[in-house]
Structure formats: C-alpha cells, structure tokens
Amino acid sequence: MDSSFRTPEQDREFMKAWEALKQQADNTVSDRILDYFSSEPGRLGDMTASCGDLTLDYSRSAMSLKVRDELLALLKHSGLDAARKAMFGGELLNNTEQRAVLHAALRGSARPTASGLGDIIGEVDAALDSMTRVVQRLHSGSWTGFDGQPITDVVSIGIGGSFLGPEVVVEALRPDWHDGIRVHFVANVDAADILNTLEGLKASNTLFIIQSKSFTTQETLTNALTARAWFLGDASVGALDDSAEALGKHFIAVSSNVEKAQAFGIDPENILPMWDWVGGRYSLWSAIGLPIACQIGMPLFRKLLQGAAAMDEHFLTAPLEENLPALLAMIGIWYNNFKNIGNYAIIPYDQGLNDLAAHLQQVDMESNGKSVQRDGKPVFSQTGTIVWGGAGTNGQHAYHQLIHQGTRVVPVDFILPLRSRQTGRPLSERIGIEQIQKHHRMLISNCLAQSQAMLTGKSLEQARQECLNAGMNESEAEQLAPHKVIQGNKPSTTITVPEVDAFTVGQLIAMYEQRIFVQGVVWNLNSFDQWGVELGKQMCSSILPLLEGGTDASELALDPSTAQLVQAALEANR
Numbered sequence: 001m002d003s004s005f006r007t008p009e010q011d012r013e014f015m016k017a018w019e020a021l022k023q024q025a026d027n028t029v030s031d032r033i034l035d036y037f038s039s040e041p042g043r044l045g046d047m048t049a050s051c052g053d054l055t056l057d058y059s060r061s062a063m064s065l066k067v068r069d070e071l072l073a074l075l076k077h078s079g080l081d082a083a084r085k086a087m088f089g090g091e092l093l094n095n096t097e098q099r100a101v102l103h104a105a106l107r108g109s110a111r112p113t114a115s116g117l118g119d120i121i122g123e124v125d126a127a128l129d130s131m132t133r134v135v136q137r138l139h140s141g142s143w144t145g146f147d148g149q150p151i152t153d154v155v156s157i158g159i160g161g162s163f164l165g166p167e168v169v170v171e172a173l174r175p176d177w178h179d180g181i182r183v184h185f186v187a188n189v190d191a192a193d194i195l196n197t198l199e200g201l202k203a204s205n206t207l208f209i210i211q212s213k214s215f216t217t218q219e220t221l222t223n224a225l226t227a228r229a230w231f232l233g234d235a236s237v238g239a240l241d242d243s244a245e246a247l248g249k250h251f252i253a254v255s256s257n258v259e260k261a262q263a264f265g266i267d268p269e270n271i272l273p274m275w276d277w278v279g280g281r282y283s284l285w286s287a288i289g290l291p292i293a294c295q296i297g298m299p300l301f302r303k304l305l306q307g308a309a310a311m312d313e314h315f316l317t318a319p320l321e322e323n324l325p326a327l328l329a330m331i332g333i334w335y336n337n338f339k340n341i342g343n344y345a346i347i348p349y350d351q352g353l354n355d356l357a358a359h360l361q362q363v364d365m366e367s368n369g370k371s372v373q374r375d376g377k378p379v380f381s382q383t384g385t386i387v388w389g390g391a392g393t394n395g396q397h398a399y400h401q402l403i404h405q406g407t408r409v410v411p412v413d414f415i416l417p418l419r420s421r422q423t424g425r426p427l428s429e430r431i432g433i434e435q436i437q438k439h440h441r442m443l444i445s446n447c448l449a450q451s452q453a454m455l456t457g458k459s460l461e462q463a464r465q466e467c468l469n470a471g472m473n474e475s476e477a478e479q480l481a482p483h484k485v486i487q488g489n490k491p492s493t494t495i496t497v498p499e500v501d502a503f504t505v506g507q508l509i510a511m512y513e514q515r516i517f518v519q520g521v522v523w524n525l526n527s528f529d530q531w532g533v534e535l536g537k538q539m540c541s542s543i544l545p546l547l548e549g550g551t552d553a554s555e556l557a558l559d560p561s562t563a564q565l566v567q568a569a570l571e572a573n574r
C-alpha cells in the first residue's frame with residue numbers, strides 16, 4: 001500500500017470537491033432542517049438506508065440532499081476503493097508498524113491475498129475451535145478447579161480493546177446469558193476494580209482470563225498478579241502440594257506473546273492466540289471475545305460474527321448512497337470539517353448498550369485522533385471526533401439540557417431497538433409481560449420525543465402561550481418565555497434494529513468500525529496505530545520508581561507541577 005490512499009489525479013479532484021463543500025457550508029449557514037422536508041419532497045426516502053433489518057434514518061441531519069451528494073462525490077475521489085481493497089486483501093495498511101489490518105478476517109469477510117500472511121483463515125478457524133473447547137467444558141461443568149468443583153465465575157482481566165468491546169457485548173446480550181456462568185470484567189489498575197470483583201468470589205469456582213495482546217500492559221499485568229496472589233492466598237490452595245498445577249486450572253490467557261504468558265505461569269495449552277494483524281480496539285471478534293462466548297455460548301458468538309460479516313458485505317458492495325458506514329462517515333465529516341462541530345453522542349435507548357459509547361470512544365478516538373497523514377506530513381483539516389454518550393432515558397436527566405438549549409451543537413446517533421427482549425427474562429412472568437412491554441413503549445416514546453424536540457424545538461411564541469395557558473399573566477409570561485425557548489434545528493440520526501441480539505450487535509459495532517475507517521481514508525490517516533498513548537506509558541514508568549522510593553526525584557527532569565504532586569503523594573503515604 002502506497003503511503004497515500006489517493007492517486008495525484010484523485011487528490012486534485014478530492015481537493016476541488018473539498019473546496020466546493022466549504023462554499024456549500026457558507027451558503028447553508030441559516031438553513032433549517034425542518035424546511036428541507038418541504039423543499040425536498042423525497043427526503044425521507046432518500047435519506048433512509050438499510051443493511052438487512054438495521055435501518056439508518058438520517059433525514060434529520062443538518063444537510064440538504066445536494067450537500068449529501070457532494071459529500072459522496074468527495075468520497076468517490078478519496079481513494080476509498082483502493083483502501084478497502086487493501087484492507088480486505090491483507091496489505092500492510094498500518095504503515096507505521098508494517099501490519100495488515102484484518103479484523104474482518106475474524107468474521108470471515110476478508111479473504112487476504114497479500115503474501116507473507118500465512119494461513120490466516122486456518123488460524124482463525126483453529127482459534128474458534130479452541131474457544132469452543134473452553135466454552136463447552138465450562139458450560140457442561142466439566143472444567144473443574146483445583147478441588148474438583150465446576151467453574152461458575154469467569155474474570156476477564158484486560159484493558160482498552162482487551163476489555164471494552166467484550167464488556168459491551170456481554171452487557172448487551174443479557175437475555176442470552178448462560179445460567180451456570182457469570183462473567184466479570186476487571187480493567188482499571190485502581191485496586192478497587194479488582195477488589196470489588198473478587199469480593200464474593202471463591203477460588204475453587206473462579207477462572208481468570210488474562211487478556212492482553214502484548215502481555216506487557218502494566219494495568220493488566222498488575223491486576224493479573226493481584227488475582228494470582230488472591231488465588232494462592234486461599235487456604236485450600238495453600239495447603240496443596242502443587243499450587244502451580246492448581247494455578248494452571250484457574251488461569252488462561254489470550255495473547256500474541258506466548259512467551260510472556262507462559263512466564264507468568266499459564267499452561268501453554270491454555271493460551272489462546274492473538275495476532276499482530278488484529279488491532280486491540282478491533283479484537284472483540286478474536287479470542288479476546290472469549291468472555292463473550294463464555295457468557296452466551298459459541299453459537300451466539302458466531303451469530304455476532306455473522307452480524308459483523310453482513311455489515312462488511314454491505315460496506316463492500318452497497319452503492320455509496322445506500323452504504324451505512326459511508327453515509328455515517330460523511331455526515332461526520334460534514335459536521336467536523338465544514339460545520340466546525342467536533343463531537344457526537346451515541347445514545348442507545350437500550351440499557352444493555354449503555355457502554356457502547358465507551359467502546360466506540362476507543363475505536364474512534366484512538367484510531368483517528370491523529371495530527372499527521374500517512375506520510376507523516378501535517379493533516380490538512382481537523383481529524384477525529386469527540387465521542388460520548390450513554391443509554392437513554394438516563395441522559396435525558398443529565399446532559400440533554402445542553403443538547404437542547406446549550407450553545408454547542410451535539411449531533412446525536414439515537415439507537416433504537418424496536419422490540420424489547422426483556423419480556424423473555426424469567427422475572428417478567430412474575431411481573432407480567434404487559435408491564436414489561438409498557439417499559440419498552442415508554443423507552444421508544446422517549447427516544448422519538450428527544451429527536452423530535454431536537455428538530456422542532458419550541459419558539460418564543462409557543463413558550464409564551466404555554467406560560468399563559470399555565471395561568472401566568474402577560475408580564476410573568478414575558479419574563480419566563482425566553483428561558484423555555486428551545487432552538488431546535490439540532491441534527492440527529494436514528495438507527496433502528498428489530499431487537500438487540502447477537503446478530504444486530506455485530507452489525508452495529510462493525511458499522512461504526514467501518515465508519516471510522518472511511519473517515520480515516522478521507523483524512524488520509526493511519527487509523528491503526530496509537531503512538532499517542534506511548535509517551536504517557538513511558539513517563540509513568542519513570543514516575544513509578546519515585547513513588548516506590550527507588551529513584552531520587554532530582555535525577556528526573558520533572559516539570560515543577562509534577563514534582564510538587566510527586567512530593568504530595570510521597571508525604572501522604574509516609
């Protein structure tokens with residue numbers, strides 16, 4: 001892969017289209033989204049696209065159909081075709097680390113043809129077989145611990161991509177949880193995280209999965225050592241002749257660094273593979289997804305992969321005007337680069353997807369938070385976007401105030417499951433299905449109300465009338481009305497799925513992954529490295545010895561503020 005996605009000819013056309021969009025942005029400053037619905041009669045249909053049962057309605061985006069078309073024209077000159085081919089073909093797209101980017105191969109949608117990759121498909125199949133063996137043993141109760149008791153609790157220890165993706169999927173699919181297994185996650189190096197988890201667990205029934213592609217991540221290794229100390233500190237384990245053998249039954253790993261995992265004491269038989277052609281933030285589809293499989297079983301894990309594969313297929317074949325990742329990417333480019341809106345919120349009306357924004361924060365911000373292009377030259381525009389959000393309706397009682405009346409614009413992706421799966425949960429019989437369905441009707445109404453309020457707002461006159469209707473006199477109404485005005489004209493998209501199941505969760509996450517990839521192509525970035533996180537890691541490893549008393553602070557060239565804080569920490573712990 002050349003360091004740029006575009007040929008010089010494409011680049012010229014791309015820059016022309018970019019300039020034309022700048023002009024459009026100036027021309028449309030005072031446009032109102034609601035007016036587009038009357039001036040563009042076909043808008044709703046033209047701005048609705050689907051991948052199977054997953055539908056994107058972006059008719060409430062802050063763009064005319066003309067702008068949408070110009071954005072897609074820009075995308076056609078971006079080099080997307082070559083970049084897609086390179087990614088799915090296994091070329092070294094991650095050009096600063098000379099690595100292929102093949103998470104799509106994990107879900108069976110990439111057939112890499114580049115040389116030197118070995119038998120990737122065979123390795124992926126073998127890893128799925130290993131996962132199957134682990135999960136079968138757990139679910140059948142035949143994986144027993146050091147004293148012959150079956151495993152009931154699985155603790156996944158990992159951070160970043162080795163945590164966020166698996167955690168959101170496990171939470172999203174609660175109705176599918178296996179009865180006999182409970183998966184827990186530990187990520188933060190704050191001891192509270194692991195202690196909170198270990199309280200209430202028993203060594204005999206607990207299996208730890210140490211999830212680290214590199215097996216060098218400080219937080220994960222520290223938590224793994226704490227877990228090992230907790231395990232070995234159990235009185236029955238302590239009484240054994242061979243605690244190493246016991247350890248082998250309770251610790252497994254997923255890593256590409258077999259040597260380090262083995263040195264930690266993990267039986268090589270129990271080390272599942274990871275590869276350098278899978279980026280951490282794209283790894284939930286690999287054996288890093290083992291906690292998911294432990295919680296919902298392999299058939300549903302495979303359904304998750306199928307959902308993602310269906311989205312990949314759509315991404316590769318659907319025309320750009322119907323292509324969900326491409327459309328979402330270009331909506332984001334419009335806001336980010338032409339409307340000066342540097343953030344977006346992901347708000348699923350589904351409690352299980354509460355942490356989706358946290359996962360996509362890593363995928364988006366770690367991938368596209370870059371200041372140089374693929375060849376190391378400075379970027380030509382803003383890149384990356386601040387991603388945030390959380391489940392509705394909770395956010396309505398927190399940050400929606402700013403969305404409706406603040407001075408900043410927050411484009412929102414509402415994610416709405418049309419049906420609830422909570423009616424299938426055991427407690428719903430006792431409570432009554434109708435009551436559970438009522439919850440879901442309220443959830444849907446709230447979601448629709450929020451996007452409607454963002455669009456239409458409330459005028460000063462409406463606010464004044466409202467005050468008068470509530471019994472205020474003219475002067476009282478006059479005073480209060482401005483506070484009740486809601487500007488409206490705030491952009492949103494709504495993504496609906498029939499329900500939250502393994503397939504649709506796979507589709508959703510893959511859709512965002514590919515959206516982020518497309519934006520990286522437009523900005524001409526390497527979206528698959530993360531050098532920005534390294535400096536903090538390096539500095540941490542020089543500050544830590546100061547706190548441990550092993551190094552004299554004067555040996556390090558600390559800035560005055562850091563030096564003062566180190567001193568404060570030392571004194572507080574004296």
Ligand SMILES: O=P(O)(O)OC[C@H]1O[C@](O)(CO)[C@@H](O)[C@@H]1O
Pocket residue numbers: 159160161162211212213214215216217220280281366530533
């Ligand atoms: O799986 P590992 O190697 O422990 O890395 C964990 C995370 O750390 C990072 O390298 C940096 O935050 C992420 O990209 C990755 O997901």
